[in-house]
Amino acid sequence: MYGFHAISTHNGWAMAIAGTLIVFSGLVVLSAVISQLHKILLFLETKYDRFRNNNKIQESDEPDEQPESALPTIFPSALDEIARLYQPLIEEIGETFYLSDLYKIAKENKFPHPHITFTAFRDAKILIPHGEGVFSWKSPIVDTVNENE
Amino acid sequence: MDLLFQFLSNTGYYLADYRNVIMIVVGAVFLYLGTAKKYEPLLLVPIGFGILVGNIPFFKGFGLGIYESNSVLHYLYFGVTTGLYPSIVFLGLGAMTDFSSLLARPSLMLLGAAAQMGIFFTLLGALGLGFLPKEAASIAIIGGADGPTSIFLTAKLAPHLIGPIAIAAYSYMALIPVIQPPIMRLLTSREERLIRMPELRQVSKKERIIFPAIAVILCCFLAPASIPLLGTFFFGNFLKECGVTERLAQTARTAIIDTATIFLGLTVGASTQGDVFLTPKSVGIFFLGAVAFSIATASGVIFGKIMNLFLKEKINPLLGAAGVSAVPGSAREVHLVGQSEDPENFLLMHAMACNSSGVIGSAICAGILWSFMIVL
Numbered sequence: 001m002y003g004f005h006a007i008s009t010h011n012g013w014a015m016a017i018a019g020t021l022i023v024f025s026g027l028v029v030l031s032a033v034i035s036q037l038h039k040i041l042l043f044l045e046t047k048y049d050r051f052r053n054n055n056k057i058q059e060s061d062e063p064d065e066q067p068e069s070a071l072p073t074i075f076p077s078a079l080d081e082i083a084r085l086y087q088p089l090i091e092e093i094g095e096t097f098y099l100s101d102l103y104k105i106a107k108e109n110k111f112p113h114p115h116i117t118f119t120a121f122r123d124a125k126i127l128i129p130h131g132e133g134v135f136s137w138k139s140p141i142v143d144t145v146n147e148n149e
Numbered sequence: 150m151d152l153l154f155q156f157l158s159n160t161g162y163y164l165a166d167y168r169n170v171i172m173i174v175v176g177a178v179f180l181y182l183g184t185a186k187k188y189e190p191l192l193l194v195p196i197g198f199g200i201l202v203g204n205i206p207f208f209k210g211f212g213l214g215i216y217e218s219n220s221v222l223h224y225l226y227f228g229v230t231t232g233l234y235p236s237i238v239f240l241g242l243g244a245m246t247d248f249s250s251l252l253a254r255p256s257l258m259l260l261g262a263a264a265q266m267g268i269f270f271t272l273l274g275a276l277g278l279g280f281l282p283k284e285a286a287s288i289a290i291i292g293g294a295d296g297p298t299s300i301f302l303t304a305k306l307a308p309h310l311i312g313p314i315a316i317a318a319y320s321y322m323a324l325i326p327v328i329q330p331p332i333m334r335l336l337t338s339r340e341e342r343l344i345r346m347p348e349l350r351q352v353s354k355k356e357r358i359i360f361p362a363i364a365v366i367l368c369c370f371l372a373p374a375s376i377p378l379l380g381t382f383f384f385g386n387f388l389k390e391c392g393v394t395e396r397l398a399q400t401a402r403t404a405i406i407d408t409a410t411i412f413l414g415l416t417v418g419a420s421t422q423g424d425v426f427l428t429p430k431s432v433g434i435f436f437l438g439a440v441a442f443s444i445a446t447a448s449g450v451i452f453g454k455i456m457n458l459f460l461k462e463k464i465n466p467l468l469g470a471a472g473v474s475a476v477p478g479s480a481r482e483v484h485l486v487g488q489s490e491d492p493e494n495f496l497l498m499h500a501m502a503c504n505s506s507g508v509i510g511s512a513i514c515a516g517i518l519w520s521f522m523i524v525l
Contacts, residue, residue: 002279010285012276016269019517024262026371026513027506030364031258034251037356037363095353128350136351 038096042134045094046101080140082117083126090137098133164206168423176200176418182323189323189478192296195411196319199418215419226416229311232304234413235297236377241406242297242476242508243361243385244398250502252356253349256456257468257499261506263452264472267292267445268514275437280430283307286518288434291318292441293511294325294473300417301378302515306522312420313431317438319417325478328439329446333470333486336450341457342490344465346499354392361386368513374523375516382512445473449503464499471500474507 007013089105090097099118106114121127128136157163179197183190203222207213215222228234251258268289275285287303287310299318303311321328334342361383369376388398420426449469457463467487471480480500487496 003277006279007273007276010276010282012273012282012285015518015521016273019269019272019514019521020266022371022517023265023510023513024259026368027258027262027510029371030367030509031255031506033363033367034258034356034360035255037252037359038353041353041355041359095351130350138351 038130039132039134042094042096042098046098079120079124079126083121083140085111086117086121086137087139096130096134096136099127099135100133102135159208161206164208166206166423168427169204169206170423172200172204172421172423172426175421176204179418188326189319191410192319192414193323195414196316196418199415200421201418202415203419203422214422215416216422216425222416222419225412226420228409228412229300229416229420230304230308232301232377234409235301235304236381237409238297238406238413239378239512240381240385241401241403241409243382243387244389244401245406246382246386246389246476246505246508247501248357248360248386248505249352250349250498251505252352252360254499254502257464257502258506258509259456260449260453260469260472260503261474261508261510262472263469264445264449264503264507265293265510265514266448267441267443267473268511268518270444270448271437271441272518274440275433278433278437280433281307283522284310284430286522287314288437289441290314290511290515290518291321291434291438292445292473293507293514294318294322294442294445294475294479295508295511296322297413298378298474298511298515300413302519305519310430310434311417312422312426313434314438315417316421316426317435320435321438321442322475322478325475325482328442329470329479329482330486332443332446333450333467333483336447337454337466339490341454341466342487343494344463345491345494346465346468346496347462349498354390357390358387358392361390364509368509369516372513372516372520374519375512378512378515379509382508442473446470446479449473465494465496468496468499468503471503472507472510474504474511476504476508477501479507480504 001009086106089102089109093101093105103114103118106117111117118127122129124140126138126140128138130136176197176199179193179200182188183193183197203215209217212218212220213222214220215226217223271292272285272289275288276282280288283306287299287307290299290302291314293299296315296318300311300315303314307314365379365383368379385398385401388394388401449472450466451469452472453464453466453469457466465487467483471483473479480497480503483500483503484495484497487494
């Protein structure tokens with residue numbers, strides 16, 4: 001048996017169409033899920049951090065001593081140096097974050113003019129936008145080479 | 150004197166058949182392509198040498214041939230007929246694969262899905278040419294351009310065709326630099342080939358750790374028959390990404406996958422005994438394999454063009470050709486074709502995203518086809 005007759009007899013058309021639809025739907029669902037994965041993770045991390053911070057406040061009877069600022073008295077003007085000072089904050093909030101969170105934490109740590117600094121970071125592609133207020137951090141590469149020299 | 154004549158009549162020189170000679174020449178060509186031309190040497194060298202070994206004429210009944218029970222080759226071939234080697238190869242592949250580019254640009258996964266069209270077109274073609282449904286499904290999976298997946302499905306559905314199907318699948322994978330570029334150029338304009346892709350976002354470690362767990366659940370719930378392939382694939386990837394089993398991941402992507410590849414290649418090559426391999430069916434399989442591979446490449450490219458009709462930020466349709474799961478050959482070819490038009494255009498990482506989704510897609514297709522055939 002050959003040709004279209006053979007295809008119809010063995011249910012070939014149905015298998016081809018159903019197979020195509022199944023594999024497409026499977027990969028579409030997977031891609032949809034992973035496209036939201038970083039947002040879900042970010043949301044959960046933010047929630048968890050807030051929950052942890054709230055618990056800390058409730059547990060401590062005495063108010064926390066104001067942490068000593070790690071900032072130098074004279075703030076550097078070179079963007080790479082400023083980025084280096086921001087590095088501990090980035091480590092604290094994770095590799096991907098909402099810009100508003102970085103702003104908040106920068107304010108808390110008394111970094112001067114975070115708004116202007118962020119604009120400079122964006123221009124220098126140290127802050128990489130991913131849409132909807134989500135950013136990631138890309139450290140400037142210069143430092144180690146220059147330091148070694 | 151009788152003893153001498155008896156001995157001589159048992160030698161390969163006396164028992165040689167023209168079909169053995171043809172296959173030995175084929176084996177030598179594979180070895181040449183693998184060693185001199187460096188076309189997929191890790192695959193073609195074991196297979197080529199296996200073809201030589203499998204086509205040395207011998208006296209039947211001594212327990213020497215791969216199809217004779219109790220022979221050493223038969224025991225090694227067990228890993229092929231049960232689908233064991235493909236599963237182990239997938240474990241190693243998973244431990245090698247970096248899904249960062251796919252996680253950074255999940256929409257490229259659709260190109261991996263589109264390239265699977267080759268499988269279903271070929272299914273229709275094989276049925277139309279008179280192959281039985283199980284044989285047609287085994288031939289169709291060549292369109293996935295994935296050797297282990299082809300061998301796995303054929304072992305389950307049409308074990309008598311493992312030799313020709315495996316040889317066809319691996320041959321076309323090795324011939325990617327010959328087959329794919331003309332199709333890519335034919336289906337795209339110069340302007341399309343010049344499209345540059347934006348830099349991919351950084352993917353966090355947590356995303357990379359969670360992905361294999363989510364993917365194995367979503368894919369294997371949809372097509373449980375793909376568990377032997379995707380289960381080990383994503384397990385290998387989890388070993389790599391979780392950060393606490395680096396030693397296991399290292400072993401999976403080196404010693405384990407290498408061992409499986411050696412035995413897989415050698416025994417698949419040895420299974421191509423002239424009398425079993427050189428049949429009209431094998432010719433049909435080779436023809437359909439070429440069709441499957443070409444349609445898969447074309448489907449990916451055409452789907453890339455279709456996506457561009459709806460996207461604000463256009464994608465380079467060449468990436469669609471990497472939707473077949475020949476890792477990393479087809480991704481490399483996409484990158485080279487892109488660079489031949491614009492040396493500053495770097496498509497490799499995006500093409501790898503399509504490539505890795507092609508691996509997932511073809512394994513799901515194998516599961517789907519196997520399920521269909523159980524129902525039949």
